[in-house]
Amino acid sequence: MHALEKILARAAGVPAVKAGEIVNAKVDLAEVNDLYLQVLKSFHEMGGTKVHDPNKVTFVLDHYAPAPTIQSAANQKAMREFVWDQGIPHLFDIDAGVCHQVMPEAGLVFPGMLLVATDSHTTTHGAFGAFGTGVGATDLACILLTGELWLRVPEVIKVELTGTLPHGVMAKDVVLHVLGKLKADAAAYKAVEYTGEVVKNLGMAERMVLCNMAVEMGAKTAYIAPDEVTRAYLEPRLGYYPVVPTTDSDYVYVAMHSFDVTDFEPQLAAPHSVDNLVGISEVAGIKVDQAFIGTCTGGRVEDIAVAAEILKGKKISQRTRLVIIPASREVFLTATKLGYVETLIEAGATFSTPGCGPCLGAHQGALAPGEVCVTASSRNFPGRMGSTQAEIYVASPAVCAASALEGKLADPRKYLCKEAATNEY
Amino acid sequence: MSIKGNAFVFGKNIDTDQIYPGRYLELFEPADVAKHAMEGVNSEFTKQVQAGDVIVAATNFGCGSSREHAAITIKHSGVSVVVAESFARIFYRNCINLGVPLLVCPRVSEKVTEGDSVEVNLMTGEVKNLTQGVTLQGEALSAHAMAIIAAGGVKPMFKAKYGQ
């Protein structure tokens, strides 16, 4: 069995499962975000009164943090009241940050768990060896009611990343390349596992980027086998370290792909599709109205650090805005202590409260018709960040920072020293 | 279970932001949600759609965000069935859960033109283009999914089992 199958087998209380089988699995943690008042509506419509196990539920108010409208404020209020009424211990209010960042930071994510959330990017938690998958409101309401969810055991696609990551090229560039080559529905209903020497050498932040973007290939979940890097991140947060399920040596993958990253240049997804792959050399020079660094994809300390390195002592273009939203309070505090926030504000950046920000076009940096945005987030669908007539390029945070500096899409490599920082925060 | 209606045809990778733009996510009453169906790809859709109409699309329909609003808006806009060459998984689950009929049918977007009259049989998977006189074979829904749709979604099923 694959480690992911072992996770589902344990959750379903059976000795073994195989791909294609439908199992009823006990969910270790169910997360609801503030877009999903429908979860509570469905829960009540199904006759629910008491949550099955409040300790296995968490609410994160991140998409509308802080509330930009009366309606979103009312939705958040209803969620807080539900959390308090039901005795749910974990509420991450508007001060916390994006769900996929705050849950691992808080020690709620561990290898071998089944984590289900009302968010497609729940694949992110595969970086910790968890089975993380996104569902809609009614599925989540079923979990609140019963503690369980039916799932089809997915086939697993192996993506091997070999070679050496060139200077100024990040995990984001790698995953944009992979999904540009394999296409937006390559992993529909399946899981994606990343392996290879490149992955081994990445820190947790960059591993999270790989798993986060797996959903843009349609993946049900993503996976990176936990190792010492995973353990070093998780153990202090968990206060223990669990037995980690491993993949049997005779496991057969449904497909295998290998990419040598050694000659990669920074990669972008051009409008209006995440698999519309271009290299920076093909698009450099296109005017940019807004650059955005943030989200569960590109808002970690490492992402802010690279922006600070590029912009230290400089000023961004007068005709471009640079919006930076740290993914969590912890990220914001660390970036502040390390001096990055000061550097970036001096360079002309606009900082906003940790949360999803303009990623989904709700607030804090929406785009006007005709504007061009380069973003460290994950999606460039028409209208994703505001007007359907805006154009969005998805890129690494380094490309976003260099583009803000020049006021047009720009190659960050010329602004980065060869000895790029490899610190883990 | 046979459904007949006129087709609206869409391309590949129609994501849930196009089906239901993010700026309306704070709405949750089905009648309010229904007002913005397909707005990100066709702003006239809600004015044009008639009860019983059919959505036809190429591959990966419903990709992107997990928002259940995408299934709710389609259900309450009057659309009777969605036929696509493939679906993204969260959207597919959401539709089944809410009792929105849907069907996978290879090459359907090439064989149906906007406005064609289409008849869909969920049990057999057969899709007939009555205007062009073409019949396509899609994939019949699984027994599991069919049972949920026949019950009107999971909510009535769960209510019968767990409701107090």
Ligand code: SF4
């Ligand atoms: S940051 Fe963007 S992609 Fe991540 S959870 Fe929020 S809206 Fe979704």
